[in-house]
Amino acid sequence: MPDWIPIAASVIVGLVFLLAGASKIAAGPEWPVQARGLGAPSFAISVVPWIEIAIGAVLVVQVARRPAALAATAMLIAFTLLILMKIAQGRRPSCACFGAWSAKPLGVGHVVRNSVLIVLGILASL
Numbered sequence: 001m002p003d004w005i006p007i008a009a010s011v012i013v014g015l016v017f018l019l020a021g022a023s024k025i026a027a028g029p030e031w032p033v034q035a036r037g038l039g040a041p042s043f044a045i046s047v048v049p050w051i052e053i054a055i056g057a058v059l060v061v062q063v064a065r066r067p068a069a070l071a072a073t074a075m076l077i078a079f080t081l082l083i084l085m086k087i088a089q090g091r092r093p094s095c096a097c098f099g100a101w102s103a104k105p106l107g108v109g110h111v112v113r114n115s116v117l118i119v120l121g122i123l124a125s126l
Contacts (some may be wrong), residue, residue, distance in 0.1 A: 014056070
């Protein structure tokens with residue numbers, strides 16, 4: 001595999017994480033309400049945006065890329081499992097993945113998007 005593929009995958013996932021974290025913070029008090037609607041654990045709600053920003057920054061600047069890529073992939077898997085669980089329960093709250101920018105109800109598109117990001121996260125960890 002060419003060396004540029006893990007680097008490019010890392011930057012893409014990193015930028016997505018930076019955007020996701022920043023948009024959650026920018027959403028202000030709406031983000032915790034949306035996160036609760038998704039069933040996110042209370043202890044995680046206030047730290048998820050900051051963790052996303054930290055992981056995203058590390059991925060973009062290519063410092064400790066592999067551990068950050070593995071952490072991003074683990075988070076994406078957890079988010080995807082949460083989405084699949086809600087869909088299986090017949091519940092479709094708003095995504096909240098990107099704060100106020102993601103008001104669409106959960107659906108298959110969210111699972112597909114996250115699946116692509118998971119593959120990129122795996123590639124970034126190589």
